Amino acid sequence: MAEHRARLRAWLPLLAGCAILLATAGLARALWLQEEKQMEQKTALAARSAAAAIEASMRTRVLALERIAARWAEDGALSEVQFRHEAARLLRDFGGYEALVFVDPEVTNRWIEPQAPNRFLEGLPVPLDERRLEALQRARRDRAAAVSRTLRIANGKGLGFLTWVPIVRGDGFQGYILGVFLVEDFLENVLEGNAGVLAGYTLAVHDGGDLIHTRVAPGSGAGLRRTHAAEAAFYGGRWRVDASPLLATVAEERSPLPWLVGASGALIGLLLTLAIRQAQVARARAREAERARHSLEEEMLERERVTVALHRSEELYRTLAAHLPDAAVFLFDSDLRYLLAEGPLLEGLGLSNVRLEGKTLGERLPAEAAARLLPLYVAALEGDATSAEIPFDGRWFLVRAVPVRNEAGEVYAGMVLAQEITERRLAEEELRATAARLEDSNRELQDFAYIASHDLQEPLRKVQAFGDRLAGRYGAVLEEQGRDYLERMLGAARRMQDLLEGLLRFSRITTNARPFERCDLAQVARQVLADLEVRVEETNASIELGPLPVIDADPLQMRQVLQNLIANALKFTEPGRAPHVRIEAALVREGGQRLCELRVTDRGIGFDERYLEKIFAVFQRLHGRGSYEGSGVGLAICRKIALRHGGSITATSKPGEGSTFVVRLPAEQAAATALGSAA
Structure with a gap:
């Protein structure tokens, strides 16, 4: 405990330096997060401002149309001159309009302002696709203004949308005032009035899943990670406005303070760490020398324990190996030096424990055999049990290598068990050769059945064809016995064809698998x-x-x-x-x-x-x-x-x-x- 406390006191200055570094890093991160939060709030404000401007502008334009519709409903009649006068004033005062149309109760265009050719509004009645019809039905059902989904304007001017304002007098419809808007003109007119709030942001307006307007072209460097959305709802329509700050805006909002704080903390922590390190060098060298001495003593003690353990187990290994039929046991140390070699197999290989013990793997075995055994020996010393079938002197052996551990579970040696498997290898090779011959024979039989059945089809078809001709031409003049012979011949041919087709199906089970x-x-x-x-x-x-x-x-x-x-x-x-x-x-x-x-x-x-x-x-x-x-x-x-x-x-x-x-x-x-x- 005293040693641990001393070490803790020695490291207290370094811990203080780390604490300073962590504190300054935390402060820098807090400042950075605060800037992020402010940027998020400004982005959300831009999205909400754009959505509110769209709602207000839409309501202003629709309210003007509703006032005209209410006035016309009260007057009870509407002249073309009056319509064109009112429409021209609205087109002049409000941006975004493509045209204003008076539509009668039968949904037929009556008057269009301006009168310039407009393929989108030409022809009677008004084209009623799904997007136009939905807003029209809503306006008639609710007797209130309704805005359609965005749609493609037929005169090539891009996307637009319709506002249907019903003219209701009593319980009857007098018609509709149809406002045709260009999305691009309308949104540019609306957003231009909020340029101060929206400066530095890219805006994307969506109608449902459709992108209908972008204020800044894609790829302009918007910080998409900070995108915020707001919804503009008006007269049954819902547009989503996405706002994202430009990279230039993000850069302007950034302050160097978080980086300065972080750099200062890192510098202070580094200087403190270097100072502590210089103070500890001398003491560390002394402790290292002491540890080296203790390590050497422990290594000497471990070698002594290993030697004792090897001597104790040597007789046990020798007794076990001597009674293993057609096998041999080898014990080797970390230098790949044989500590023990025993077993009946040694004599059959022209080896002995006297020649092997005390020698390394490469000193007593041929280079080729040693190269094959080396990976197994190394794996055993690394703690892995492996095995392999290895040829030697014209024979085959199954070699298993396993680690030998001490009481602490540490690997201090390896053990190899070698067994001759020459007869088994020869039997396996003979079995593979037999299987290959059987497979070839089976393939030849299948090919024979397939080819034979194909070759027999042609003469069989001729027998059937000429038999059918004989029956057709001469069946009436043949005697009863002759007709019987002919029917038997044709029946046998049909059975033969069934047999051949069955043989073909049987052979195709593997050929067409x-x-x-x-x-x-x-x-x-x-x-x-x-x-x-x-x-x-x-x-x-x-x-x-x-x-x-x-x-x-x-x-x-x-x-x-x-x-x-x-x-x-x-x-x-x-x-x-x-x-x-x-x-x-x-x-x-x-x-x-x-x-x-x-x-x-x-x-x-x-x-x-x-x-x-x-x-x-x-x-x-x-x-x-x-x-x-x-x-x-x-x-x-x-x-x-x-x-x-x-x-x-x-x-x-x-x-x-x-x-x-x-x-x-x-x-x-x-x-x-x-x-x-x-x-």
Whole structure:
């Protein structure tokens, strides 16, 4: 405690210097924040002033129109001369007007002032798009002035807006006074009168989400971080005014005082720190020398403890290593010098503990082997356990390197366990070669099936074509037996074509495979049922579709699986009995993996489970062609698709009680199996 207090007293001047620095920094920041606050207030004032000026100017102009409308309503009649006189006065006294129009109750332009050609106001009646119509309807409904949204003026003068002032006499409408304003002229006229307050600020006026006016062009250096908005509301219209100070304005408002305060504090703190540092140098050197002496003593004691610990554990390591079959144990220090080497494997390598102990890694092993082992030794001394398969003298070894720690948990040595794995490596290489040969063989078989089925299509089509011609031209003159032969030949050709098409579909499962993606089985099932809609209606079948999840799969192949299973459920039924099919799925966890268990259940004819494997083989049928149509390929395709997805398919059934086909697929596919492969 006394030492800590002495250290604290020694550092008190430095702490005082830091406190001065922090205090001046805080003061400088407070001054800077005060300037920021003032700038924010001025910006907000500019936005509110601009919005208030817009509201006041709008109300002044609309109030003038309302007074004219009230006077005309009282007089009961309005002449064109009177209208043009009043309109000319308003156009002269108030800026921003494009024109004034008297619109009759049928919303038809009657008189326009000025009379200069104006394509926006030409033609009868007044164009009533959505933005004009909304304000007109509001003025008629509320019998009060209404301002429209901004719109494009057709005479090419830019954006404008309309003010509808109704002329009401008693309960009837006498018409409207329509004021047409140019946004640019109106806002420039309004904002010019507030130039003193708005000087140094950029203004942006928005009508809804539309920018309708900017006082300073974009890119002029506005401080957008300080933007403030105010709303101008008038006669149903709402404009948002955004005000931002120019960078020049921000610079003018800035005072050098915060920077001067901060710099002064930094200088004072630095000088105080340097003074303290000079005073502590001599004492620090003395303390460093004392620490070095203590450190040397502690290192010597640690080396002694390590040596004792090594001697104590040496016999234990030797005993353990001597009984490890086809292995060797090595213990090395931080200099990569072997402290212990023991194990039956040493003799097989032509080494011994006498030759290795006391020598470094590079002194007794070949340079190539030492270079391979060095990263493992270094990692062990750094506290990491590593392993690698390393060749040596024509053989392969699995080398594991781990750190050896003392009671304090510090690494003081490393240990290596080496085991020969030559037989395992040879077996793995043979297994990879066999797998490659099987893959090549499987690919060749698929290519053969695809090419053979294609090559057989052409002669088969000729047999069918000439058979059809023979039946068409000479069928009437053939004897009954000849016609029978001809029908049998054509039937055999059709069956052959079905078999070839089934073989093609079977081979395309892998040749036309697509990458796995997120597949909604419910959506796929609905598409399949839509394709089978006619068959469902013909058999009067009932389909029950349960919940189906989203999994990683090939959507096209999932559609093939469901198409085949549902079509079989509709086909293999007792005559006169309406099929009933239920499709459902559930996610289950097995061995740390999520699986999708898809079930298709029917109440059909069923089958004997002795033939379970047979029904999934290519061209295998449990019933004759006369009983049920088909080529015997559908379930084989389902099985191949399930295997390609890393899953399986099976079924449970009893004759006369229906069947349940169960497809189990991984819910998530690894990226490495994106294209998959059939087993």
